[in-house]
Amino acid sequence: MTSISFAVLGSGSKGNASVLCCGPHTLLIDAGLSVKQTQLRLQNLGLSVADLDGIVLTHLDRDHFSSGWAGRLKRIPLPVYLAPGHLGAAEATGTCRKTLRLLDMEAPNRAGSIQIECINVAHDDSGCTAFIFECEGCRLGWATDIGHVPSHLLERFVNLDALAFESNYDRTMQLDSDRPEFLKERIMGGKGHLSNCESLEAVSTIARESQLQKIALLHMSQQCNHPGCVLQLWREQAIHLVDRMILTHQDHSTVMLEVKAAGHQLATG
Numbered sequence: 565m566t567s568i569s570f571a572v573l574g575s576g577s578k579g580n581a582s583v584l585c586c587g588p589h590t591l592l593i594d595a596g597l598s599v600k601q602t603q604l605r606l607q608n609l610g611l612s613v614a615d616l617d618g619i620v621l622t623h624l625d626r627d628h629f630s631s632g633w634a635g636r637l638k639r640i641p642l643p644v645y646l647a648p649g650h651l652g653a654a655e656a657t658g659t660c661r662k663t664l665r666l667l668d669m670e671a672p673n674r675a676g677s678i679q680i681e682c683i684n685v686a687h688d689d690s691g692c693t694a695f696i697f698e699c700e701g702c703r704l705g706w707a708t709d710i711g712h713v714p715s716h717l718l719e720r721f722v723n724l725d726a727l728a729f730e731s732n733y734d735r736t737m738q739l740d741s742d743r744p745e746f747l748k749e750r751i752m753g754g755k756g757h758l759s760n761c762e763s764l765e766a767v768s769t770i771a772r773e774s775q776l777q778k779i780a781l782l783h784m785s786q787q788c789n790h791p792g793c794v795l796q797l798w799r800e801q802a803i804h805l806v807d808r809m810i811l812t813h814q815d816h817s818t819v820m821l822e823v824k825a826a827g828h829q830l831a832t833g
């Protein structure tokens with residue numbers, strides 16, 4: 565039986581949003597697409613913005629929280645879950661304080677039937693939050709905009725059934741691009757984004773401690789990455805994981821990815 569299903573509605577520097585369904589509960593993970601685009605892409609999956617029970621934010625950069633959502637949330641309130649460190653940025657968007665729910669960073673949180681654990685990760689000045697969503701014995705790890713892969717993230721990302729993980733850029737394409745040096749440094753300096761190699765190394769480590777059924781690669785740069793580069797790298801270095809890997813897109817949604825509770829409970833018995 566499927567325990568969790570999720571789809572990446574869109575991912576990249578022009579907007580990130582995903583939907584997570586478990587039992588009767590549906591969460592939006594990041595709201596970086598316009599309300600209209602989010603609705604259109606949800607509709608293609610047989611869902612609607614009206615089905616959402618809440619929004620979980622990794623951080624408040626514009627590609628993760630589109631300003632139109634603040635107005636929408638004033639008219640139709642929904643709980644917006646975020647790390648305490650992002651409260652100021654959320655209020656600056658005009659989002660009504662009453663809708664904001666501060667996540668406990670040290671203990672599991674609950675949004676309906678979905679348990680949410682938070683992990684602080686480095687990203688620019690304000691940081692970002694990685695998550696473990698758990699529901700009906702099924703665990704989904706979520707990490708985007710993480711700058712580098714800290715050991716405390718790898719320690720927590722164990723016994724997962726599925727993973728969504730950023731794979732932002734190909735290092736050669738980044739270095740050869742006509743981007744200004746300060747931007748390259750911002751992205752590659754440990755507080756920006758992960759390269760394909762850094763991402764695959766982390767995913768391979770996580771896969772050894774988990775039984776991953778799905779691995780969705782997030783936030784692929786349109787300018788400095790290419791699906792062909794990612795596929796080639798994975799075929800060369802992680803052929804055993806390729807059949808579980810899903811490339812996500814800026815302009816369209818993935819299909820609904822179904823995840824079953826399995827593996828790790830049996831292993832302990």
Ligand SMILES: [Zn+2]
Nearest residue numbers: 625627628709
């Ligand atoms: Zn981003």
